[in-house]
Amino acid sequence: MKALELFAGGGGLAMALSQTGFETAHVVEWDRWACDTLSRNKALLKCRHQGPIQPTDIRSINFHGFEGKVDIVTGGPPCQPFSLGGKHQAYDDRRDMFPQAIRALRETKPKAFMFENVKGLTRASFQFYLEYIQLQLAYPAIEKRDNEDWTDHRRRLEQHHTANHETDLEYRVIPRLVNAADYGVPQRRERLIIVGIRADLNLEWHFPVATHSIEALVNDQWNGTYWERHGINPRTQLLEMPFVRAALKRPELIPLQPWKTTRDAICDLQQVAFSTLPNHEYRAGAKSYPGHTGSDLDLPSKTLKAGVHGVPGGENMFVKDDGTVRYFTAREAARIQSFPDNYVFEGAWSEAMRQIGNAVPVDLAAVVTRQLFHDLSSVTV
Secondary structure, three states: OOEEEEOOOOOOHHHHHOOOOOOOEEEEOOOHHHHHHHHHOOOOOEEEEOOOOOOOOOOOOHHHHOOOOEEEEEEEOOOOOOOOOOOOOOHHHOOOOHHHHHHHHHHHOOOOEEEEEHHHHHOOOHHHHHEEEEEHOOOOOEEEOOOEEEEEEEEHHHHHHHHOOOOOEEEEEEEEEEEEHHHHHOOEEEEEEEEEEEHHHHHOOOOOOOEEEHHHHHHHHOOHHHHHHHOOOHHHHHHOOOOOOOOOOOOHHHHOOOOOOOHHHHOHHHHHOOOOOOOOOOOOOOOOOOEEEEEEEOOOOOOOOOOOOOOOOOOOOEEEEOEEEEEEEHHHHHHHHOOOOOOOOOHHHHHHHHHHHHHHOHHHHHHHHHHHHHHHHOOOO
């Protein structure tokens, strides 16, 4: 089955698609360095994009040529309009690309879609706009009219939805706020994932259930299994952290797999000489200060970030066993985002970290795309 990947960035979602059976027919991305990274990894991504992937403004693309040729449309529309660290302008932000993602659905009519965005989109102040996005995703053929305010368009969509009128193109939309750590990613990263299945397929689909839990990790650390696996002495002070102690009160979640920790993800890389692997270069200058304390090795990492004004120090470094801090190498950060070691990022450390910090965690996306691939494979339409 074929995918159309929008706002591809460094390729996290595209990598997940390739791992779960999809081929990427075409990629849309505007950032030059991200395009270089995508081109470098085309074979790994099972990408059939003709020629090098060039920076392209999605607003210039006519997607009608892909109708009937792609089964799924995926992507991560720019998150700055909704990010907790941004200006929170949403529909007043010219970087809001959800209208273009919806246009791609309208023009390609895929069997399914999957879009990812930041947790900030779920905050109360964006409630009406998120509902508006979901209504547009459900009925992409009902276009916003020229000079029509978005609130009036939303009202028309609500009327159509409640009247239960049939449309030529309709999707069953399932939004879900998830923590990547609950799906085996060694990172506490909360993201909104929106999945849609074309209504005429009559496909029964549900969001994959969580496979990992902090309760299982705490149980492993409490009984010593975790420390034995890593060959280190137990850190009893870790068990005094409030949210860790709270996990001990939820024993019903212990049967799940343990959250993967930063140590689980990168411990072997700490024994590898710098520059012997792609993107594994030492970065000096890491410092710890209030609010920038780095990730604990024995918990999933903090959310890797890609700030507009440079990469924040606290989220992109970790605390070593001797108590000092060090920046993640880009290779280590890629492990945190569950990219394979042969996936190479183009650009200097700061540029590679920006791409990695913006990416969809590969293993999180793969959980969703694997189930989509399985269920869509049964569709004969």
